[in-house]
Each structure stands twice: as C-alpha cells, then as structure tokens.
Amino acid sequence: MLKPFQIGITGGIGAGKSIICKIFSVLGIPTYDADSRAKAVMTTDGILIEAIKKEFGTLSYKASSELNRDYLATEVFNSPERLKKLNALVHPRVALDYENWLGKQLSAPYVLKEAALLIESGSYKSLDRLVVVSAPEDLRIKRVLGRDKHRNVAQIKNIIANQLDEAEKLKAADFIINNDDKHSLIQQVLIVHQQCLVLAKQKREGNF
DSSP states (O other): OOOOEEEEEEOOTTSOHHHHHHHHHHTTOOEEEHHHHHHHHHHHOHHHHHHHHHHHOGGGBOTTSOBOHHHHHHHHTTOHHHHHHHHHHHHHHHHHHHHHHHTTOTTSSEEEEEOTTHHHHSGGGGSSEEEEEEOOHHHHHHHHHHHOTTOOHHHHHHHHHHSOOHHHHHHHOSEEEEOSSSSOHHHHHHHHHHHHHHHHHHHHTTOO
C-alpha cells in the first residue's frame, strides 16, 4: 500500500517548529512529533526499557517506572560516545513507532514528521521533502529564555553550538520558512502546503 507523502520539518532550538506544525494541523495535516514520541517510547516500549537498563543501569528508571532523566543526563553529559549509544538504542524504536503511526494516516494528503535532529540523524533522507524553519540566533535565544525558565543564555548557546550549523540545515532544505517575526508565517505555510498537495497528488498518480 502506498504510504502518505512525507514531509520532514526541522530547525534549531527556538526556531519555532511547533508553531509552524500547529498551523499545518489547522489545515488538516497530521504531525508526528518525534522528540515527544521518543520520550513516550522510552517509558512504554519494553524492549527499549530493558536495553537502556542493560546499557546504563537500573537507575535509568525510577521505582515508579518513570524515566530518570537527571541520571541519564549525567550519564551522557560531556560524553559523545555515551550519547551516541543512547541514541542508537532509542532511534530504531522511535522509527518503528513512526511507521506504525504512518500506517494509520493513509487518508491524509501528506504528513509531517517534526524532529530537531532530522538532518543530523540522516533520517530526512527517507522522507519526500524537508522543511527547515529558520530564525536569527538572538531571537531564538530570546524565545527559549521565555519558554524554558530553567535555562540561561550560556546553556542555550551551548545547545546551539552542538546543533548542526544553520547554513548547513538550509542547504538540505526543500522549503524554508522564516520565523523571524517579520514574515507572515501563515502565508509561508500556505505556500508550502499548496506545493505539497501538488507533489503528493503527483506521487499518488505515479508522476513523481
């Protein structure tokens, strides 16, 4: 059975992916939030839970079966290899969760897959098109400070430094949405939406 046309949407921290996805949802487009689903899968997928406990220890989970995020954060902090190992455990299970979700969206004209690391993980290559949400760094920092009261400027800049460079993200984009508080988001989303509807129709008809 033919899968729905799949659009990836990504962008650096504070770029505004979530608000863009909300606009698409108003247009009736289903969205898979990979980052929030990953958090859910880490507490509901028995295979993944056992794998994490085996690799990082039983302290990875609290007595209530809740993920011990503070402990895991300490385990992978400043250890690229440990972080890589954790991602290697989580990503395949999230990919399976996505495939299961995708199979339930066959009536949708197309779907969105939102993730912060779509490009870095290489998973965008399995999608039909990629939207990158872009915003100036100073504005992104301001947004995150307003949203995440537990973060400071230094922490946010560190996160940005560890994410793929904005210019590299834009190189991979099929569509760019500028969330700089100067351009209309609704107008930009509508343009992308119309183009995606056409592309999805072409794929369904075998003209893609």
